[in-house]
Amino acid sequence: MLTATGGTLMTVASPASSRIRPFTADDIPAVADLHRKVFGLATELSPELLESYRVYFTGVYLANPCQELDGGSLVYEEGNGRITGFLAMAARRMLFNGRPIRARITSQFVVEPKSRGMAGFQLLKSALAGDQDITIADESNSDSRMLWEGLGGVTSHLYSMRWIYPLRPCQFGLRLLGRKRILPGFATGASMPLARALDGLAGRIMNRLSGRPAPALSAQPLTCETLLACLKDAGKKQPVRVDHDARSLDWLLTRAESLRSNGQLQKALLRTDKQEIAGWYLYYVNPAGFSEVIQIHARPDLAPAVLSHLFEDARAKGVTALTGRMQPAMTQAFSQAHCLFHCGPQWVLAHSRKPELQHAFDRGNIGFSRLDGEWCLHFR
Numbered sequence: 230m231l232t233a234t235g236g237t238l239m240t241v242a243s244p245a246s247s248r249i250r251p252f253t254a255d256d257i258p259a260v261a262d263l264h265r266k267v268f269g270l271a272t273e274l275s276p277e278l279l280e281s282y283r284v285y286f287t288g289v290y291l292a293n294p295c296q297e298l299d300g301g302s303l304v305y306e307e308g309n310g311r312i313t314g315f316l317a318m319a320a321r322r323m324l325f326n327g328r329p330i331r332a333r334i335t336s337q338f339v340v341e342p343k344s345r346g347m348a349g350f351q352l353l354k355s356a357l358a359g360d361q362d363i364t365i366a367d368e369s370n371s372d373s374r375m376l377w378e379g380l381g382g383v384t385s386h387l388y389s390m391r392w393i394y395p396l397r398p399c400q401f402g403l404r405l406l407g408r409k410r411i412l413p414g415f416a417t418g419a420s421m422p423l424a425r426a427l428d429g430l431a432g433r434i435m436n437r438l439s440g441r442p443a444p445a446l447s448a449q450p451l452t453c454e455t456l457l458a459c460l461k462d463a464g465k466k467q468p469v470r471v472d473h474d475a476r477s478l479d480w481l482l483t484r485a486e487s488l489r490s491n492g493q494l495q496k497a498l499l500r501t502d503k504q505e506i507a508g509w510y511l512y513y514v515n516p517a518g519f520s521e522v523i524q525i526h527a528r529p530d531l532a533p534a535v536l537s538h539l540f541e542d543a544r545a546k547g548v549t550a551l552t553g554r555m556q557p558a559m560t561q562a563f564s565q566a567h568c569l570f571h572c573g574p575q576w577v578l579a580h581s582r583k584p585e586l587q588h589a590f591d592r593g594n595i596g597f598s599r600l601d602g603e604w605c606l607h608f609r
Contacts, residue, residue: 246308247348249355252315256304257286259312260339264608267339285608289484290317295477301333301359305340305348313344316352319606322472323363323597324464325586329472330362336606338373354380363581363590367554367602374576382580385591389577390555392568393519396540397549446507446531446538451496453479459498459509463526463596468589470596484605485511491521495546499538501531508535511600512553514546522553524598532562540566557593 252260261282262274271278290302305314317337323330335356340349353376357364366373367388374384457478464470486494492515499507508527513520520543527535536559543551554577555563555570563570581587589595 248306249303249351250306252286252290252302252304252317254287254291256312257283260286260304260315263312263315263341264337264339267341270608282608289606290319293319293480295480301356301361303352303355305344305352307344313341314348314352315339316356317606318356318359318364320361321365321601322477324470324472325362325589326468330586331360332363332365332471333359333361334602334606335364335366336368336603337608350376353377357382357580362583363579363586365580365590365597365602366578367575367597367599368604369576369578370574371576374578377578377580380580382578383587383591385577385579386572387557387591387593388554388595389575390570390572391552391575392555392563392570393550393552394540394566394568395550396544446499446501446534448497448499448538448542451498451509451511453482455498456482456496456509459506459526460596467594467596469586471601481600481605485523485600488605488607488609490609491515495542497538497542499535507531510535510539512539512543512551514543514548516547516549519550519552520548521599521604522551523604524600525553525556525559527559527562529558532559533565536562536566554599 258274258279261279264282265271265274265278301318301320303316303318304312306312315337316335318333318335321332321334323332333356335353338349338352340352353373357380364382366377369377378384453475457473457475460470460473460478482496488494492513494511494513496509496511498509501507506528508525508531510522510525512522512525515521522539525535525539540551579587579590581590590597
């Protein structure tokens with residue numbers, strides 16, 4: 230869950246006249262200005278930026294054609310009518326052991342700095358008290374995690390684990406040093422030609438160390454219809470999964486492709502020489518930074534080959550480093566490929582009044598990827 234309630238949480242008295250109510254189209258200008266200020270997106274709310282916000286809030290939360298139930302987004306309104314807090318939610322249909330359940334995904338949790346504390350607590354408390362069976366956040370920071378756990382939610386450490394694979398380790402290291410301002414910009418630029426040369430050698434060494442097989446799989450275009458069939462087939466072995474239909478999945482894919490600031494979305498279905506499905510992946514090509522993998526699935530015996538195909542495809546497209554959320558079924562394949570692992574700082578959280586559902590979500594083997602979570606709920 231994206232949150233701007235950072236810093237030390239404080240308890241702030243809230244006037245009795247303050248209230249939490251549903252987010253409406255009339256609230257867009259006030260929420261847009263709050264969002265802009267808290268996230269530092271612009272110095273002012275220009276007409277162009279406001280129009281972008283109108284399209285975003287309307288299309289993603291207020292008039293999303295795929296939401297069969299109200300997403301339940303909330304605002305915190307002070308006694309004088311000023312909005313000082315906002316928590317967006319999007320509805321998802323899911324299945325738990327084959328039974329339909331209702332889920333909501335939280336995102337865009339913003340609270341005005343002077344109102345932090347009670348406003349954020351009350352917003353989240355109201356959100357978790359809704360009629361959904363489970364509430365999920367998969368991009369939460371540490372402050373939000375503390376609030377969730379205080380209200381009975383759990384942190385999934387397994388799904389909060391991320392993997393990183395530097396395809397060009399020397400260039401990756403230089404760019405990381407430059408971003409952290411450890412190395413001056415001119416030194417980074419001057420060292421880049423040598424880094425490129427060394428990466429050619431490093432790539433061959435890493436391939437030998439990993440013991441990865443040469444990609445023996447063929448890639449085909451991954452259409453919405455094919456992905457829907459693949460997800461339903463994989464879901465037969467998953468106790469908890471998103472219950473997609475063609476309309477909801479097409480909306481997510483279209484939304485993912487529109488987030489161009491992350492790069493160009495790549496979608497591939499992988500088959501063996503016998504035309505059996507080995508797996509699939511969706512990732513962004515972003516040569517200038519981390520290229521995000523938002524969904525990957527592999528047949529257990531072919532997981533190393535699926536990863537190898539992903540790595541080689543990304544390398545050929547100029548990617549410096551790939552990163553994604555841990556897939557427990559592919560842990561061994563990630564380890565054999567010598568990926569780097571770290572937990573957080575984006576935490577995956579779940580809250581449900583049904584302990585068996587909350588525990589099932591935390592045990593792994595669920596059909597819930599970054600494509601299904603907050604990724605497609607981003608503003609840009």
